[in-house]
Amino acid sequence: MEKKKILITGSNGLLGQKLVELLVTKPHIDTIATARGGNRLPFSNGYRYIEMDITDPQAVDRVFGAERPDVVIHTAAMTNVDQCEAEKDACWKLNVTATETLIAACAKHKTFLELVSTDFIFDGTSGPYREDDEPNPISFYGWSKFAAEKAVVSSSIEWAIARTVLVYGIAHDMSRSNIILWVKKSLDEGKAIKVVTDQFRTPTLAEDLALGCYLIADQQAKGIYHISGKDFLTPYEMALAAADYFGLDASLISPTDASAFSQPARRPPRTGFDLSKSREVLGYEPHSFREGIEILAGQIF
Numbered sequence: 544m545e546k547k548k549i550l551i552t553g554s555n556g557l558l559g560q561k562l563v564e565l566l567v568t569k570p571h572i573d574t575i576a577t578a579r580g581g582n583r584l585p586f587s588n589g590y591r592y593i594e595m596d597i598t599d600p601q602a603v604d605r606v607f608g609a610e611r612p613d614v615v616i617h618t619a620a621m622t623n624v625d626q627c628e629a630e631k632d633a634c635w636k637l638n639v640t641a642t643e644t645l646i647a648a649c650a651k652h653k654t655f656l657e658l659v660s661t662d663f664i665f666d667g668t669s670g671p672y673r674e675d676d677e678p679n680p681i682s683f684y685g686w687s688k689f690a691a692e693k694a695v696v697s698s699s700i701e702w703a704i705a706r707t708v709l710v711y712g713i714a715h716d717m718s719r720s721n722i723i724l725w726v727k728k729s730l731d732e733g734k735a736i737k738v739v740t741d742q743f744r745t746p747t748l749a750e751d752l753a754l755g756c757y758l759i760a761d762q763q764a765k766g767i768y769h770i771s772g773k774d775f776l777t778p779y780e781m782a783l784a785a786a787d788y789f790g791l792d793a794s795l796i797s798p799t800d801a802s803a804f805s806q807p808a809r810r811p812p813r814t815g816f817d818l819s820k821s822r823e824v825l826g827y828e829p830h831s832f833r834e835g836i837e838i839l840a841g842q843i844f
């Protein structure tokens with residue numbers, strides 16, 4: 544039987560690494576991992592790694608021409624929200640222009656494009672959100688991801704958009720941390736932290752996100768899908784849950800709110816996703832937050 548060739552962008556990232564780990568367990572999938580620079584995955588069997596900087600159109604054209612993927616799962620992005628606010632040109636070049644380059648390559652080679660997007664396209668006034676709710680970004684990062692979505696939707700290719708929320712997990716040689724690792728590291732070091740009580744999210748285990756992205760790619764399910772965790776929590780509640788699971792000193796965690804906790808880029812206060820469509824159409828079902836912490840913990844020790 545002809546294998547389905549799936550190419551991943553940003554395979555060195557948190558989601559990228561979990562996707563490669565998942566896809567190599569699928570005999571009917573031929574996995575092409577791509578990223579800028581060297582491969583940072585700690586294993587090399589079951590997939591092929593090809594260096595591909597998505598901001599280099601020649602590189603994209605060369606790799607697509609050689610590989611002709613059936614599906615691309617596009618995870619690569621500038622994901623530091625505050626950096627996007629400070630470096631708008633670099634953010635737009637990576638999150639929007641490079642997506643347009645991938646769209647052109649997909650059009651040329653009839654490749655199905657799955658864009659990974661975010662809850663930050665919403666303004667956070669009325670979460671949890673469904674796929675057909677009105678986007679209204681309030682950060683430059685959110686605007687860049689919304690622009691990428693619009694480029695995909697207005698193209699002539701076959702496409703899907705997988706939106707997710709506050710991803711947590713542990714991978715190899717990570718470029719950025721995430722809330723569970725940050726809380727655990729801080730408390731391990733006996734450092735007091737202030738955590739916000741006025742943001743609401745449905746935090747997403749990276750492995751669940753990878754599974755959701757795989758379900759879409761494998762079925763080439765068209766349209767927009769909300770793929771996140773199912774527990775609706777504030778970062779403060781997430782921090783307490785992490786302290787409880789790891790047996791750390793919760794007295795080091797103190798509540799704060801947006802008035803006292805200022806970040807360069809505004810965050811949408813109340814997001815989170817309604818998972819009805821993904822459950823019904825894809826058969827997607829995520830772990831609970833507690834189960835997610837347990838899975839992450841199993842990879843630390």
Ligand SMILES: NC(=O)C1=CN([C@@H]2O[C@H](COP(=O)(O)OP(=O)(O)OC[C@H]3O[C@@H](n4cnc5c(N)ncnc54)[C@H](OP(=O)(O)O)[C@@H]3O)[C@@H](O)[C@H]2O)C=CC1
Nearest residue numbers: 553555556557558579596597618619620661707709710718
């Ligand atoms: N993390 C989160 O909380 C959320 C993430 N998302 C979306 O999910 C997707 C994946 O996020 P996540 O895995 O957490 O992000 P990461 O930052 O872990 O991974 C993004 C990857 O993109 C790579 N990258 C950067 N520039 C280029 C380039 N020019 N060419 C190829 N690759 C490049 C980075 O490489 P390098 O490692 O070398 O820097 C990095 O590995 C993103 O699209 C993000 O917008 C959506 C909602 C929440």
Ligand SMILES: Cc1cn([C@H]2C[C@H](O)[C@@H](COP(=O)(O)OP(=O)(O)O[C@H]3O[C@@H](C)C(=O)[C@@H](O)[C@H]3O)O2)c(=O)[nH]c1=O
Nearest residue numbers: 622624661662663707708709710722737738739742778
């Ligand atoms: C550093 C810090 C974070 N927090 C809270 C705020 C925030 O909700 C949460 C995570 O912190 P960050 O600011 O790093 O997270 P943030 O940049 O908001 O994460 C975002 O990343 C991009 C890629 C997305 O697409 C969004 O879905 C979202 O996950 O922890 C505190 O309460 N106190 C702190 O000192």
